[in-house]
Amino acid sequence: MDDFNTKNVLILGGSRGIGAAIVRRFSAGGGEVAFTYAGSKQAAEDLAAETGASAIRTDSADRSELIATVADRGPLDVIVIAAGSLVLGDPLELEADAIDHMIDVNVRAPYHAAVEAARRMNDNGRIIVIGSVNGDRMPFAGGAAYALTKSAMQGMVRGLARDLGDRGITVNSIQPGPTDSDMNPADGPMAETMHSFMAIKRHATPDEIAELTAYIAGPHGAMITGSLQTIDGGFGA
Template identity: 75%
Template sequence: MIDVVAGEGALDVLVVNAGTLVLGDPLTLDADAVDRMIDINVRAPYHAAVEAARQMNDGGRIIVIGSVNGDRMPFEGGAAYALTKSALQGMARGLARDFGARGITVNIIQPGPTNTDMNPADGPMSATMHGFMAIKRHATGEEIAGLAAYLAGPEAGIITGAMHTIDGGFGA
């Protein structure tokens, strides 16, 4: 991911929307699978954000798609995944301080259940997830993108180091 960002030249906005999921009993999860998830969910966004800041114009925007599971893990087997998503919170807070003098904002969008290939609205966990929600449906990609567009725009120039939960009340 670093090479991709470095090759783009001057940037105004970086949105990192890559992630993977490993669920299961921490006593039996494959350590290599957990390490790969940490590489994708934590290391890649950190290094991409740092490289983007090197290339970024003052006043730029860095937005990372995290998960509500950074705040709340309501079922067994999600400890390693929650670890990766809560790590993004610390990253955003720290990088917001590091890049603030240049007016570069760093924010995390924390979706709840969202209709994706990894978590389809009609998938096997849907009824369980909807049971935790005030609005009992998966979010759409367009809803998440709308929040990203706002955070990338001029009205959000003072918003940084923040987690933006968009979860239908999953974490309420």
């Protein structure tokens, strides 16, 4: 698993869940890994001690802070944008500030982070956004704004793939379905409903998402760009 030996890797939103699994995978692959966290300081410190990765406190909703964190890592080989926010509920009742914060984290942050990374990224680098199958399908009420943010990422990766292709830089979205995490636990109140939409009726594990991410970021992913890599157990089928 030395497929990322000496590679400069940054994971935005890496302290918990899918992000933490990605930190572990790239660290195990020999990468020189740094990851950001916002509120989960103890989890971040524990993960850094476990993996040898560097933990950097960064608020993805703060554009200047985010751009500085990306720039300070120098020429990246891989950036994985896993930080995300989830707000669900009746759109007539949700607080506008909560929706705007989700848009800041899920849309504006990935765009600005990807562009800043590209300014000094090594040729043949990798830009990967952790999106969601909800960019393709929202089968229950209350998810309009969240689905909006994930659909926006689909357009971004397609466009940036065109912009950066002449440097061999690939830009892709990984689109998980229900995945066992703090945000969406496998034994949570929505699990049975979500499984009813799926061909494989279980949550994915964060490690399964991390392995697909590593494949797209590795040498075999050189011709995969502008793509939406869905890993959802048939949720969107």
